[in-house]
Amino acid sequence: MEAVVNGKTIELSEAGWLLNLDEWSEELAAEIAISEKVPELTEEHWNIINMAREYFQANGTVCEPRAFSKLMKKEYGKDKSDQKYIY
Known part of the structure; x- marks a missing residue:
């Protein structure tokens, strides 16, 4: 799989994961x-993306959903921490 951004081809895994984090x-x-049929990333999307990226950079792995919900609750409050909101 691949994506083209600003004329540059970026390789992705079969599941759509970035192969080179740089x-x-x-x-x-x-x-x-x-x-993925999301036409525009909102501030809420960016909050989730950035939280996931920060966790990965600090831990070298993706955060499990339950733990990620707890992180979101701590940072953004209960109304922005349930699975329905995040996913």
């Missing part, structure tokens, strides 16, 4: 969102 950009995130 190639991440907000433009790539927006392109992936469009491919």
Whole structure:
């Protein structure tokens, strides 16, 4: 799989995961969102994206959903921490 951002081809895994973390950009995130039928990333989307990226950078792995909900609750409050809101 691949995405094209600003004329540059970026390789993705079969599941759509970025293979080279150094190639991440907000433009790539927006392109992936469009491919997932999300036409525009809102401030709420960016809060979730940035929280997930910060967790990965600190821990070297993705956060499990339950733990991610707790992180979101701590940072943004209960109304923005349930699975329905996040996913």
